Amino acid sequence: MKIGIIGIGNIGGTLARKLASAGHEVRVANSKGAEDVRPFAEEIGAAATDTHGAVSGADLVIMSIPLPAIEKLPKDLFKDVPASIPVVDTSNYYPGLRDPQIADLDAGEVESIWVSRQLGRPVIKAFNNILAHSLSELDQPEGSAGRLAVAVAGDDTDAKQLVMGIVDDVGFDPVDGGPLEESWRQQPSTPGYCCDYDAVTMRKALNAAVKGEAPRKRDQLMSKMGALGPNPTHDDVVAMNRSLNPLT
Numbered sequence: 001m002k003i004g005i006i007g008i009g010n011i012g013g014t015l016a017r018k019l020a021s022a023g024h025e026v027r028v029a030n031s032k033g034a035e036d037v038r039p040f041a042e043e044i045g046a047a048a049t050d051t052h053g054a055v056s057g058a059d060l061v062i063m064s065i066p067l068p069a070i071e072k073l074p075k076d077l078f079k080d081v082p083a084s085i086p087v088v089d090t091s092n093y094y095p096g097l098r099d100p101q102i103a104d105l106d107a108g109e110v111e112s113i114w115v116s117r118q119l120g121r122p123v124i125k126a127f128n129n130i131l132a133h134s135l136s137e138l139d140q141p142e143g144s145a146g147r148l149a150v151a152v153a154g155d156d157t158d159a160k161q162l163v164m165g166i167v168d169d170v171g172f173d174p175v176d177g178g179p180l181e182e183s184w185r186q187q188p189s190t191p192g193y194c195c196d197y198d199a200v201t202m203r204k205a206l207n208a209a210v211k212g213e214a215p216r217k218r219d220q221l222m223s224k225m226g227a228l229g230p231n232p233t234h235d236d237v238v239a240m241n242r243s244l245n246p247l248t
């Protein structure tokens with residue numbers, strides 16, 4: 001498959017590496033142009049391009065950039081990209097901690113609906129509720145006991161199926177998170193967010209999410225993070241995330 005990836009950081013870079021090594025034709029871009037991404041592209045066996053080159057002719061686009069940067073993408077970026085091409089949104093909103101306040105999100109708009117509005121096209125939300133370390137290091141072959149899960153939400157059934165296949169390709173069990181309107185269930189500080197759960201527990205966690213609760217939990221997270229100290233282990237972070245929403 002021809003896969004264009006915008007953003008080559010913790011999440012986009014890991015996906016690019018894995019998808020290139022799985023045999024996909026991967027093109028990578030950031031905000032600085034093809035020359036800037038070329039060393040990374042050459043290292044992983046991908047092609048270096050710019051944001052327009054990443055989406056042009058792609059069978060799948062993965063956007064893995066900070067949520068506020070989505071507003072800064074060229075307004076015509078997806079003009080010639082057919083509506084049937086899945087565009088994956090991996091983003092999360094961390095106001096105060098990392099991101100500036102965005103009024104619509106503070107008023108409760110579902111994050112990926114907001115992203116979809118900025119891009120003027122539908123998106124599939126995926127890879128937002130797994131930690132970068134888990135994505136990079138904790139993949140397992142299909143059928144492995146305890147294989148970790150990634151939730152995938154979106155409205156177009158074919159696009160969602162394709163993205164669920166990519167989740168499987170990179171070593172995780174895809175779990176259907178429902179339509180995009182329901183994707184608040186996998187946003188930061190919900191029960192299934194970055195907790196290293198398998199598919200059965202991920203489904204339980206998505207069902208256990210309560211609309212409107214996550215922002216309050218997110219504020220609790222800030223003090224819990226402070227208590228972890230400057231260099232928490234991956235296990236510490238997962239335990240902290242689980243403790244926000246204990247599953248019975």
Ligand SMILES: NC(=O)c1ccc[n+]([C@@H]2O[C@H](COP(=O)([O-])OP(=O)(O)OC[C@H]3O[C@@H](n4cnc5c(N)ncnc54)[C@H](OP(=O)(O)O)[C@@H]3O)[C@@H](O)[C@H]2O)c1
Binds near residue numbers: 010131132
């Ligand atoms: N880190 C995690 O554990 C994790 C887990 C799940 C989801 N996420 C979410 O996934 C997204 C990416 O996270 P990350 O940790 O991978 O971020 P990151 O390491 O900071 O990487 C962000 C990438 O986006 C690029 N970028 C920034 N602005 C851009 C623009 N306007 N146009 C094109 N490229 C741009 C950056 O390159 P330049 O700045 O050089 O252009 C960089 O390659 C975020 O929304 C994050 O919330 C992160």
